[in-house]
Amino acid sequence: MVVVQSTVPELKIVALGGFESLHVGHRKLLRHVAGVPNGAVLSFSPLPKEALGRSPSRVLLEEERRCGLESMGVAYMVSLPFNDIRGMEAEHFLDTYMSGVEVIVVGENFRFGRGAAGDVALMDKWCREHGKTLLVEPLERVGEAVVSTRLIKDLIHQGDMVGASALLGYPYFIRGFRCKGYGRGSRLGIPTINLRWNIHKVKPAYGVYDGFVMVGRTWAPAVASFGTAPTFGREAVFLEIHVPKQRLAVNDNEPVLFAFHRFLRPEMRFESVDTLVAQINDDIRAMTEDLEAISEQKRYLDFSFASSCLLSFK
Numbered sequence: 001m002v003v004v005q006s007t008v009p010e011l012k013i014v015a016l017g018g019f020e021s022l023h024v025g026h027r028k029l030l031r032h033v034a035g036v037p038n039g040a041v042l043s044f045s046p047l048p049k050e051a052l053g054r055s056p057s058r059v060l061l062e063e064e065r066r067c068g069l070e071s072m073g074v075a076y077m078v079s080l081p082f083n084d085i086r087g088m089e090a091e092h093f094l095d096t097y098m099s100g101v102e103v104i105v106v107g108e109n110f111r112f113g114r115g116a117a118g119d120v121a122l123m124d125k126w127c128r129e130h131g132k133t134l135l136v137e138p139l140e141r142v143g144e145a146v147v148s149t150r151l152i153k154d155l156i157h158q159g160d161m162v163g164a165s166a167l168l169g170y171p172y173f174i175r176g177f178r179c180k181g182y183g184r185g186s187r188l189g190i191p192t193i194n195l196r197w198n199i200h201k202v203k204p205a206y207g208v209y210d211g212f213v214m215v216g217r218t219w220a221p222a223v224a225s226f227g228t229a230p231t232f233g234r235e236a237v238f239l240e241i242h243v244p245k246q247r248l249a250v251n252d253n254e255p256v257l258f259a260f261h262r263f264l265r266p267e268m269r270f271e272s273v274d275t276l277v278a279q280i281n282d283d284i285r286a287m288t289e290d291l292e293a294i295s296e297q298k299r300y301l302d303f304s305f306a307s308s309c310l311l312s313f314k
Contacts, residue, residue, distance in 0.1 A: 001070040004040075004078045010100035011076065013039045016110060018047045018149075021059035022068045022304070024169040025107065025140030025147040030072055032105045032135060040076035041069055042097070044085075051082045057202045059152060059172065067309035090118025094126045103133040142166050159205030159263040170304040171211065171259040171297040174201055174239060175313060178250045188277055192240040193250055195258065197226070204260065206267040210287035212294050213241050214257040214311060215248050221294045223283050224258055230269040231276055244284050255311045259301055261294050 008014070013036055015029045022030075033039035045062075049055035060068065069077055085093060090113025098104060104127060112118040120136055127134040140147040147167045155164040156172055165171045176195040193213065197203060206227035213222045224241040228234050241258050250256060264286050270276040287294075 001066065001074055002076050003066070004076060006079075006081060006084075008040075008042065008078050008080075008097045008100065009076070011038050011040045011102075012036060013103040013105065014042050014078070014098070014101045015040070015105040016042045016112070017107060018049070019043055019065065019069075020047055020049075020055075021149040021152055021168060022065065023140075023147050023149065023152060023167050024142065025137075027072070027169060028137050028140055029105050029107060030069070030074065032103075033074055035073040037075055039074065040078050041074050042078040042080065044082040045079045046082055048082055048086075051086065055153075057153075057200055059149060059156070059168070059202055061198070061200055063313055064175070064305075064310070068305050070309060071304065071306040087114050089113055090122055091126060093118065094123065094130075098126075098132070099130070101132065103135060105135045105137070108136050108138050153202050156202045156204050159207055159209075161204070161209065161211075161260040162262055165261075165297065165300070170300045171261060172202075172204075173257055173259040173301065174198065175255060175257045175310070177254070178252060178256055179238075188273065190242050190277070190280055191247060192242050193248065193256055195239040195241070195256060197237050197239060205263070208264045208267070208283050209260050209262060210264055210283075210290050210294065211259045211261040212298055213243060213248070214259070214307070215250050215254060216311065217307075218248060219298060220246060220248065221287060221291055222258065223264070223280075223287050224260075225267070227267040230267060231273075242280070242284075244287070255313055257311060259297060261297050262290060 013033050015033045019026050019041060033041060093113050108120055110120060124134050145151060152164050152167050161172055179194050179196050204226060208223060208225050210223050212219055220243045222241050222243045224239055226239045228237055239258060264283050
């Protein structure tokens, strides 16, 4: 995928939007440009909600978002500096950036221009006057919910990973490098792969989750505790991943990914180490009941993101 900054080349078709999470609604728009040799996604840097201070964390970091777009077969990603265009009138924006585009794709609630004054009706009028084609996708619903990145973030904050995954079309995940822990898990016979939480990612509720871990070409079902380990009085926040019945060899500079499937229980303080170990074994048994669903989530992630870019960060 070619990334173009600040300018829009002559293109056959362009999908406009923030596309922060690449959820199932976003993918309806993106299917129009995926696989088109001179098709593109036009987005903004920073994203408008970030520039306006309304969204301090992301579902997908920029590198992850680009990986998802590239995996879909998007040929070009055009990134416009939002702070340079936020004061543009809506028609001026279209005249400046869309004059060389044949087909424009947006969602029905897309807004643009100064004060978000531009809407689909204004864009439709401009397209008819300039001989362009406008494709407008309706909002996507899953059950009673209108799919949105804001709703997905709320579900992640609540620990509802099953609900978030249904709207995303893939499991929510975190990537990072193994960091040194305190060695308690290994001494208890429950070794863990520890990740520091990236502050730019949406933070889930503290607690224990099942899901799967990916290291290189290896993946395995796993349980993970996210939080501060109150039994031991730790202040630092870690994601501690345990892979039952096997020990994955992970180098310090080797990327690790954990994908969340289901919230098992809240973070707890235990009166004794024995009680803690007994509960962890219960967590592992609960995970084994989800193995089929976890495998299905792995397939959804593989379909949405190529591992060649998802596990090749620095």
